[in-house]
Amino acid sequence: xxxxxxxxxxxxxxxxxxxxxxxxxxxxxxxxxxxxxxxxxxxxxxxxxxxxxxxxxxxxxxxxxxxxxxxxxxxxxxxxxxxxxxxxxxxxxxxxxxxxxxxxxxxxxxxxxxxxxxxxxxxxxxxxxxxxxxxxxxxxxxxxxxxxxxxxxxxxxxxxxxxxxxxxxxxxxxxxxxxxxxxxxxxxxxxxxxxxxxxxxxxxxxxxxxxxxxxxxxxxxxxxxxxxxxxxxxxxxxxxxxxxxxxxxxxxxxxxxxxxxxxxxxxxxxxxxxxxxxxxxxxxxxxxxxxxxxxxxxxxxxxxxxxxxxxxxxxxxxxxxxxxxxxxxxxxxxxxxxxxxxxxxxxxxxxxxxxxxxxxxxxxxxxxxxxxxxxxxxxxxxxxxxxxxxxxxxxxxxxxxxxxxxxxxxxxxxxxxxxxxxxxxxxxxxxxxxxxxxxxxxxxxxxxxxxxxxxxxxxxxxxxxxxxxxxxxxxxxxxxxxxxxxxxxxxxxxxxxxxxxxxxxxxxxxxxxxxxxxxxxxxxxxxxxxxxxxxxxxxxxxxxxxxxxxxxxxxxxxxxxxxxxxxxxxxxxxxxxxxxxxxxxxxxxxxxxxxxxxxxxx
Numbered sequence: 001x002x003x004x005x006x007x008x009x010x011x012x013x014x015x016x017x018x019x020x021x022x023x024x025x026x027x028x029x030x031x032x033x034x035x036x037x038x039x040x041x042x043x044x045x046x047x048x049x050x051x052x053x054x055x056x057x058x059x060x061x062x063x064x065x066x067x068x069x070x071x072x073x074x075x076x077x078x079x080x081x082x083x084x085x086x087x088x089x090x091x092x093x094x095x096x097x098x099x100x101x102x103x104x105x106x107x108x109x110x111x112x113x114x115x116x117x118x119x120x121x122x123x124x125x126x127x128x129x130x131x132x133x134x135x136x137x138x139x140x141x142x143x144x145x146x147x148x149x150x151x152x153x154x155x156x157x158x159x160x161x162x163x164x165x166x167x168x169x170x171x172x173x174x175x176x177x178x179x180x181x182x183x184x185x186x187x188x189x190x191x192x193x194x195x196x197x198x199x200x201x202x203x204x205x206x207x208x209x210x211x212x213x214x215x216x217x218x219x220x221x222x223x224x225x226x227x228x229x230x231x232x233x234x235x236x237x238x239x240x241x242x243x244x245x246x247x248x249x250x251x252x253x254x255x256x257x258x259x260x261x262x263x264x265x266x267x268x269x270x271x272x273x274x275x276x277x278x279x280x281x282x283x284x285x286x287x288x289x290x291x292x293x294x295x296x297x298x299x300x301x302x303x304x305x306x307x308x309x310x311x312x313x314x315x316x317x318x319x320x321x322x323x324x325x326x327x328x329x330x331x332x333x334x335x336x337x338x339x340x341x342x343x344x345x346x347x348x349x350x351x352x353x354x355x356x357x358x359x360x361x362x363x364x365x366x367x368x369x370x371x372x373x374x375x376x377x378x379x380x381x382x383x384x385x386x387x388x389x390x391x392x393x394x395x396x397x398x399x400x401x402x403x404x405x406x407x408x409x410x411x412x413x414x415x416x417x418x419x420x421x422x423x424x425x426x427x428x429x430x431x432x433x434x435x436x437x438x439x440x441x442x443x444x445x446x447x448x449x450x451x452x453x454x455x456x457x458x459x460x461x462x463x464x465x466x467x468x469x470x471x472x473x474x475x476x477x478x479x480x481x482x483x484x485x486x487x488x489x490x491x492x493x494x495x496x497x498x499x500x501x502x503x504x505x506x507x508x509x510x511x512x513x514x515x516x517x518x519x520x521x522x523x524x525x526x527x528x529x530x531x532x533x534x535x536x537x538x539x540x541x542x543x544x545x546x547x548x549x550x551x552x553x554x555x556x557x558x559x560x561x562x563x564x565x566x567x568x569x570x571x572x573x574x575x576x577x578x579x580x581x582x583x584x585x586x587x588x589x590x591x592x593x594x595x596x597x598x599x600x601x602x
Contacts, residue, residue: 011079013050032083057090079109086134095131166190200341208235276327276336289498293506296352297515299360312343365517373519388487
């Protein structure tokens with residue numbers, strides 16, 4: 001095609017505003033068009049068509065821009081009028097297309113509000129340089145934005161971008177920082193609709209209908225959209241989005257956010273079961289307790305945990321496993337999302353990973369049976385707080401006596417240490433005496449032998465002194481921790497999180513294995529002695545009290561405040577008064593001290 005470079009310039013006016021954050025300070029489409037029309041009137045330019053586009057030029061693929069270039073090749077225009085050269089391109093592909101049009105003669109002139117580029121070598125070089133700088137600015141700005149978003153996401157754990165349904169964007173004009181907050185008008189409506197699905201009384205479709213039609217839910221009004229009913233697809237995305245239990249997911253990773261969650265993690269997991277296959281894949285790295293401290297009793301391999309869900313169809317009563325490819329009842333083919341009041345069963349099993357021996361024959365144990373065994377073990381040595389307080393008080397009293405004994409031992413060791421130093425000094429003096437120059441009093445061999453023996457003796461005494469200083473504090477601290485654990489272990493196990501329950505199990509013994517679907521524990525000697533001692537106390541209390549209504553030490557301890565009052569007067573039952581008086585003084589009786597002394601010797 002022959003290009004006539006002398007024909008009049010016909011311009012396409014191109015106005016672009018990016019829909020992304022990098023161009024928020026750029027003039028709007030209306031402002032661009034207004035300024036360009038002033039140039040048209042001033043320079044008497046011929047504009048054959050005006051193109052307007054709201055799309056980023058950071059990547060290639062703008063439909064209106066591509067259409068405009070095709071029409072330039074068709075000869076409908078040979079000039080381009082833009083507000084700034086960066087309106088044309090911010091990427092290498094579009095920049096090269098524009099320069100190529102000038103090289104081939106299709107494009108004779110590009111005019112901006114400040115600069116005019118013509119089809120000559122200097123101007124084309126300037127165009128290339130300006131477009132490259134425009135791309136560099138765009139790339140640098142993109143890196144800054146990404147770095148800021150990453151820091152906001154991972155460090156501050158805050159959401160970037162448009163708020164999800166149930167939340168709203170906030171912008172502080174003073175700090176220039178954006179954040180999200182609960183949308184009080186819509187948050188509770190969405191939460192209640194999700195609870196309808198959770199309870200099983202409504203299907204997903206029924207809950208969605210009730211939200212829009214009966215409760216009058218409308219999306220948040222924005223500049224160009226909003227004020228409409230929540231779309232069905234959006235409702236499904238809402239129910240399957242982990243953001244609503246606190247987990248924020250981006251392509252860079254995932255992190256628990258600081259926003260107010262709408263569900264708990266357990267509620268979200270149950271929602272995914274109710275959704276059938278429509279639920280999004282979500283994080284499944286559950287924090288299962290006990291895995292880190294348990295071993296297989298057959299092969300010694302690690303123990304892993306896995307959860308299983310089963311559903312009982314409300315129509316045909318068929319029980320089936322909920323797998324990744326299961327979205328309906330295998331018998332009557334009713335979809336899970338259309339079931340009303342289906343019974344959902346949740347199980348967690350612990351079993352061997354079979355990594356050491358793939359042919360390991362051990363079968364899995366259900367978590368409820370595992371925790372029942374742990375609780376039974378804790379019950380064996382559980383002691384009341386009153387006895388714990390008394391035992392620690394008694395141990396501190398023993399500690400005072402022991403400290404006095406240890407002081408005597410330390411004094412004795414110190415004297416031995418000083419004596420050893422004197423012997424070493426005397427040996428050295430004898431060796432260096434003038435009349436021992438010929439070794440007649442003490443030879444080199446004798447001096448070396450005796451000095452070695454004295455130095456070894458000195459090191460031994462120093463080690464004994466150090467151990468003596470540490471021993472009392474160590475055993476008192478360890479004993480207090482053991483008694484407190486025996487007192488509160490069951491409470492910690494019943495109310496603690498996964499880490500706490502794992503810690504409680506780890507304290508029970510060193511060899512914790514699962515074999516034949518049972519937990520086997522080599523119980524700690526300390527807890528065995530507490531169990532033995534406390535059972536002995538129960539026998540003493542039982543022998544002192546013939547009345548079968550009071551059979552445990554904790555019950556008898558509750559009578560202590562009135563025992564003293566009864567002992568001041570007369571009791572109609574002199575035998576009971578004698579028994580209570582005897583139990584009132586159980587702290588000083590020799591019956592219990594041997595039990596604690598056995599523990600101390602351990």
